[in-house]
Amino acid sequence: MTYKLYYWTGIQGRGEFVRLCLEDAGADYVDVAREEGDDVMQPWLNGDHEGPLPFAPPFLTSGRLVIAQVANILHYLGPRHGLVPSSESRQLYAHQLELTITDLVAEVHDTHHPVASGLYYEDQKPEAKRRSADFRSSRIPKYLSYFEKAVERGGGTHPLREHSYVDLSLFQVLAGLDYAFPKAMKAMSPKIPRLRALAERVAKRPHIAAYLASGRRLPFNESGIFRHYAELDA
Amino acid sequence: MTYKLYYWTGIQGRGEFVRLCLEDAGADYVDVAREEGDDVMQPWLNGDHEGPLPFAPPFLTSGRLVIAQVANILHYLGPRHGLVPSSESRQLYAHQLELTITDLVAEVHDTHHPVASGLYYEDQKPEAKRRSADFRSSRIPKYLSYFEKAVERGGGTHPLREHSYVDLSLFQVLAGLDYAFPKAMKAMSPKIPRLRALAERVAKRPHIAAYLASGRRLPFNESGIFRHYAELDA
Numbered sequence: 146m147t148y149k150l151y152y153w154t155g156i157q158g159r160g161e162f163v164r165l166c167l168e169d170a171g172a173d174y175v176d177v178a179r180e181e182g183d184d185v186m187q188p189w190l191n192g193d194h195e196g197p198l199p200f201a202p203p204f205l206t207s208g209r210l211v212i213a214q215v216a217n218i219l220h221y222l223g224p225r226h227g228l229v230p231s232s233e234s235r236q237l238y239a240h241q242l243e244l245t246i247t248d249l250v251a252e253v254h255d256t257h258h259p260v261a262s263g264l265y266y267e268d269q270k271p272e273a274k275r276r277s278a279d280f281r282s283s284r285i286p287k288y289l290s291y292f293e294k295a296v297e298r299g300g301g302t303h304p305l306r307e308h309s310y311v312d313l314s315l316f317q318v319l320a321g322l323d324y325a326f327p328k329a330m331k332a333m334s335p336k337i338p339r340l341r342a343l344a345e346r347v348a349k350r351p352h353i354a355a356y357l358a359s360g361r362r363l364p365f366n367e368s369g370i371f372r373h374y375a376e377l378d379a
Numbered sequence: 380m381t382y383k384l385y386y387w388t389g390i391q392g393r394g395e396f397v398r399l400c401l402e403d404a405g406a407d408y409v410d411v412a413r414e415e416g417d418d419v420m421q422p423w424l425n426g427d428h429e430g431p432l433p434f435a436p437p438f439l440t441s442g443r444l445v446i447a448q449v450a451n452i453l454h455y456l457g458p459r460h461g462l463v464p465s466s467e468s469r470q471l472y473a474h475q476l477e478l479t480i481t482d483l484v485a486e487v488h489d490t491h492h493p494v495a496s497g498l499y500y501e502d503q504k505p506e507a508k509r510r511s512a513d514f515r516s517s518r519i520p521k522y523l524s525y526f527e528k529a530v531e532r533g534g535g536t537h538p539l540r541e542h543s544y545v546d547l548s549l550f551q552v553l554a555g556l557d558y559a560f561p562k563a564m565k566a567m568s569p570k571i572p573r574l575r576a577l578a579e580r581v582a583k584r585p586h587i588a589a590y591l592a593s594g595r596r597l598p599f600n601e602s603g604i605f606r607h608y609a610e611l612d613a
Contacts, residue, residue: 192528192532196468196472197468197471197472197475198525198528198529198532199475200475200479200482200522200525209468210467210468210471211472212471212475213475214474214475214478214479216478217471217474217475217478220474221471233444234430234431234443234444237431237444237446237451237455238430238431238445240448240451240454241431241433241434241446241447241448241451244448244450244451244478244481245434245448247478248434248485251482251485255489255493259489259493259494259506259510260493260506260509260510260513261509261510261513261517262517263513263517264513269509272493272494272506272509275494275495275503275506276493276494276495279494279495279497279498283495283496283497288434291432291434294426294432295432298426298432
């Protein structure tokens with residue numbers, strides 16, 4: 146069975162967390178909008194299809210299932226591809242960690258869009274500067290120290306004691322933050338050795354390494370969630 | 380077995396979504412911090428306990444399980460108390476809807492804290508005014524029209540064709556928005572008749588009616604997520 150992933154073209158965005166999971170799993174999938182254009186998603190968002198109504202991309206179809214929200218998609222894919230431990234308690238914990246990553250990603254978005262998603266960055270620059278200063282000094286340390294501690298508690302290598310979709314998402318978070326806030330992340334790095342090692346290991350996983358070297362991995366850019374604006378970095 | 384809910388005292392906050400579920404289910408639970416004080420949560424957040432590490436309250440213990448993140452908690456409780464349909468496809472959809480409510484709640488928080496959670500509202504009033512204007516004109520209509528449509532697609536009464544934890548959370552969202560943005564919500568109301576009817580039905584459910592009339596239901600206030608500041612309403 147072929148999964149169908151629906152997400153905006155031209156950016157990594159939230160879709161990338163799902164792509165990394167599908168790629169690592171070696172799953173058969175189509176990145177539908179990249180084949181057919183962004184318009185292909187509109188009927189789904191309009192409610193022209195049967196079944197669940199997605200609020201926004203990404204969403205994934207798996208046979209007749211329609212699944213939206215990144216963490217929900219990973220919670221679905223994880224057990225099917227050995228990307229989460231099998232016990233209920235670990236799956237609940239994996240999902241909690243992923244939801245905390247979701248919160249962090251929303252905060253990253255708001256560093257450049259603190260007033261309104263519908264306005265340009267240029268229309269909210271003073272607010273973005275204030276929000277980013279707090280994000281760098283308070284939120285990056287709070288979130289990354291938390292995840293560092295979670296890896297430490299998991300035995301030092303993985304938060305869940307084994308490889309999981311959470312590792313893939315943590316890799317993506319570090320990659321994105323390194324791109325958007327290189328100075329702040331350079332200052333943070335000595336405090337997160339376990340997370341850094343985890344991200345390096347993820348990048349070397351054969352399927353992930355092949356993906357990162359492929360044209361399917363788009364570069365970060367200033368239309369995505371992780372954006373580099375020098376004035377928002379330290 | 381008695382559930383233990385851990386959440387800040389003095390506010391409804393995110394904990395209220397869990398309370399409504401436990402109350403509607405008639406579940407046996409202790410609201411631990413209300414009995415023992417907020418300090419009781421600190422060892423959990425410090426990682427002094429075994430098992431999963433919560434990032435923030437609310438978190439729930441169920442026997443040896445420790446579950447954090449509101450939507451994760453409801454996803455766990457739902458099937459155990461008949462508060463979500465039994466099929467996988469419906470549970471995935473319920474969870475997606477709940478995660479979309481989570482996103483909305485985070486945006487509500489940011490109307491009064493658009494720069495930094497760690498600063499007072501008084502230190503970010505101009506930014507709050509701009510963000511709230513967009514929230515009223517763009518985000519309330521976008522989210523509530525989406526949920527209205529979801530109820531319509533579910534047959535007109537519930538998004539999932541039957542009562543679920545999502546209905547309880549939608550009730551809470553409307554109650555909170557009515558408190559925080561009464562003018563904006565008055566303008567919105569004619570466009571969301573199904574959501575309004577759903578919220579009225581939830582309020583009349585015997586366990587919920589009893590809860591709302593009890594001292595356990597704290598009033599909304601300006602320390603919580605849904606805050607009324609006249610200058611942020613239309």
